[in-house]
Amino acid sequence: MHDLENRTAVITGAASGIGLALAQRAACEGMRLMLADIDEARLAAAAQALPLAAEAMYTMRVDVSREADIAALADAAFARFGAVHLLCNNAGVGLTRLAWEMSAADWEWVLGVNLWSVVHALRHFVPRMLQQAVESRIVNTASAAGLLSTPAMAAYNVSKHGVVTLSETLYAELKAQQAKVGVSLLCPAWVPTAIHTSERNRPERFGTAAPPSAASAACHARMGQAVKSGRLTADDMANAVFDAVAADRFYVIPHARIKQAVRLRMEDILEDRNPTPLPEKQ
Numbered sequence: 635m636h637d638l639e640n641r642t643a644v645i646t647g648a649a650s651g652i653g654l655a656l657a658q659r660a661a662c663e664g665m666r667l668m669l670a671d672i673d674e675a676r677l678a679a680a681a682q683a684l685p686l687a688a689e690a691m692y693t694m695r696v697d698v699s700r701e702a703d704i705a706a707l708a709d710a711a712f713a714r715f716g717a718v719h720l721l722c723n724n725a726g727v728g729l730t731r732l733a734w735e736m737s738a739a740d741w742e743w744v745l746g747v748n749l750w751s752v753v754h755a756l757r758h759f760v761p762r763m764l765q766q767a768v769e770s771r772i773v774n775t776a777s778a779a780g781l782l783s784t785p786a787m788a789a790y791n792v793s794k795h796g797v798v799t800l801s802e803t804l805y806a807e808l809k810a811q812q813a814k815v816g817v818s819l820l821c822p823a824w825v826p827t828a829i830h831t832s833e834r835n836r837p838e839r840f841g842t843a844a845p846p847s848a849a850s851a852a853c854h855a856r857m858g859q860a861v862k863s864g865r866l867t868a869d870d871m872a873n874a875v876f877d878a879v880a881a882d883r884f885y886v887i888p889h890a891r892i893k894q895a896v897r898l899r900m901e902d903i904l905e906d907r908n909p910t911p912l913p914e915k916q
């Protein structure tokens with residue numbers, strides 16, 4: 635998909651990190667923006683700094699884990715702009731815990747924000763995008779964690795593996811229909827954003843996570859360090875996404891080095907080997 639000027643982009647998790655970088659790049663392309671986030675104040679501040687006229691941009695407080703919120707976002711986007719050409723299902727949260735230390739509410743929160751959000755978005759956006767005469771695209775932000783199984787991230791891994799297979803399935807279904815709706819799947823490794831402090835935006839209905847054990851706390855500290863020292867930036871992710879949109883590419887894997895670990899995982903499976911431990915830093 636080329637020529638994005640005056641086309642409409644809907645971006646979730648747009649107040650921070652990769653979502654904000656996607657919004658900035660979309661604004662530079664001259665797109666009209668519907669920006670969504672659970673953090674209303676930060677979203678408003680982020681939107682104000684974008685180089686766009688007020689009528690070309692709309693912000694909305696949305697909890698992507700709630701179907702009613704995603705339905706309202708879709709209604710607002712189509713009502714305001716008439717069409718959606720780029721849908722970025724990007725909002726996401728992480729929680730670092732050993733698998734057996736996570737409560738049901740922890741799992742529900744992480745799966746709700748990372749996976750159910752995409753399920754809801756497909757239901758409420760795709761039928762209307764299919765009705766459009768012009769090309770459009772869905773970009774789902776998964777993760778390297780959707781292709782690998784990093785310790786202390788069980789719920790996050792499950793959610794992102796879910797987003798990977800959901801996106802691959804969607805791609806196959808749309809291709810079979812020769813639809814004008816394309817799909818891209820972003821799978822970053824570590825990127826310096828605020829993901830390490832995801833609990834700042836945990837909705838009340840999921841409660842709060844219990845204090846971590848010493849082992850989980852050590853994993854959390856290591857992850858925090860890995861996120862902070864990520865060499866590719868949120869802007870690099872946005873640029874990779876827009877390159878993929880222009881090139882009609884499905885897999886967007888900006889950290890090329892993770893491909894070796896993905897290959898090893900696949901070889902373990904194909905050769906009936908037990909899983910090879912991942913190196914400390916991906």
Ligand SMILES: NC(=O)c1ccc[n+]([C@@H]2O[C@H](COP(=O)([O-])OP(=O)(O)OC[C@H]3O[C@@H](n4cnc5c(N)ncnc54)[C@H](O)[C@@H]3O)[C@@H](O)[C@H]2O)c1
Nearest residue numbers: 647649650651652672697698725726777824825827828829
């Ligand atoms: N940063 C990384 O290392 C990394 C790596 C791989 C994948 N990702 C993925 O990138 C995406 C963006 O994360 P980021 O790194 O920019 O983190 P971030 O914390 O900087 O941004 C995430 C945004 O999502 C919003 N959000 C959280 N819960 C929400 C909810 N219930 N409803 C609506 N919005 C909500 C937050 O308020 C925040 O603005 C996520 O899907 C994340 O899993 C990040």
